[in-house]
Amino acid sequence: MRQTIIAGNWKMHNDRAAAKELVSGLQDVLAQVGDNREVILCPPYTDLETATTLISKLAHVSVYAQNMFYEEKGAFTGEIAPSMLRELGVKGSIIGHSERRGYFGETNLDTNKKIKTALGHKLRPILCVGENEDQRVNGVMKPWIQMQILEGLQGLSGEDVASIVIAYEPLWAIGTGRTATVEQAQEVCQYIRQVLADAYSKEIADKTPILYGGSVKAANAKDILQQADIDGVLVGGASLKVDEFSQIIKA
Numbered sequence: 246m247r248q249t250i251i252a253g254n255w256k257m258h259n260d261r262a263a264a265k266e267l268v269s270g271l272q273d274v275l276a277q278v279g280d281n282r283e284v285i286l287c288p289p290y291t292d293l294e295t296a297t298t299l300i301s302k303l304a305h306v307s308v309y310a311q312n313m314f315y316e317e318k319g320a321f322t323g324e325i326a327p328s329m330l331r332e333l334g335v336k337g338s339i340i341g342h343s344e345r346r347g348y349f350g351e352t353n354l355d356t357n358k359k360i361k362t363a364l365g366h367k368l369r370p371i372l373c374v375g376e377n378e379d380q381r382v383n384g385v386m387k388p389w390i391q392m393q394i395l396e397g398l399q400g401l402s403g404e405d406v407a408s409i410v411i412a413y414e415p416l417w418a419i420g421t422g423r424t425a426t427v428e429q430a431q432e433v434c435q436y437i438r439q440v441l442a443d444a445y446s447k448e449i450a451d452k453t454p455i456l457y458g459g460s461v462k463a464a465n466a467k468d469i470l471q472q473a474d475i476d477g478v479l480v481g482g483a484s485l486k487v488d489e490f491s492q493i494i495k496a
């Protein structure tokens with residue numbers, strides 16, 4: 246019932262020429278994405294227009310930003326407004342990626358404001374949550390993730406929640422080559438669905454897509470995607486390579 250989502254987060258990689266080369270290299274695979282799937286490309290701001298132009302004729306492919314600000318406009322040096330993204334054909338944005346939280350001090354309150362503003366502009370948020378290694382070892386992983394979700398989604402209606410995407414990305418698995426085992430990934434994604442069911446309803450929880458991210462590659466994507474509560478993957482490093490990302494899309 247839920248769509249499978251394959252999202253590629255390019256992070257701060259690819260100048261314009263490299264962006265063109267990557268999206269052009271993916272064209273054939275992107276043109277074959279089936280009805281129950283969506284592929285999402287998340288380039289840096291400077292590549293958004295290049296990407297939206299190159300995918301404009303593809304039915305199941307969209308371009309999202311990696312971040313956006315929650316204000317509409319104003320004296321916010323260095324920030325990007327949601328309407329500026331919409332104008333370029335961008336359909337959504339990653340919100341609260343662990344690198345935003347870790348390097349730039351983003352809080353759950355920030356993610357909450359960003360999600361509300363994004364929805365107000367018909368941009369689909371991908372809310373990222375996840376624990377660090379200490380939190381996992383010390384048994385506070387679940388309350389931490391629950392707090393990220395409940396504070397991030399505070400004040401949203403059930404209908405709004407079902408329209409967003411949640412990505413579970415354990416910090417210790419991001420960019421480290423240490424993927425969570427499929428059991429670990431499934432356990433937390435199932436827990437996230439339970440948090441949504443308790444806070445909203447089972448129906449809302451069943452409708453909301455939950456992705457796993459953290460060292461996803463062609464070799465492990467298929468197993469991850471077979472888990473009952475994992476509806477897709479958020480891919481960093483492997484989304485920069487035509488071969489790897491093509492295989493993940495086809496997995």
Ligand code: PGA
Nearest residue numbers: 419420459460480481482
């Ligand atoms: P990675 O990054 O696939 O390179 O681990 C994932 C992410 O940060 O979204």
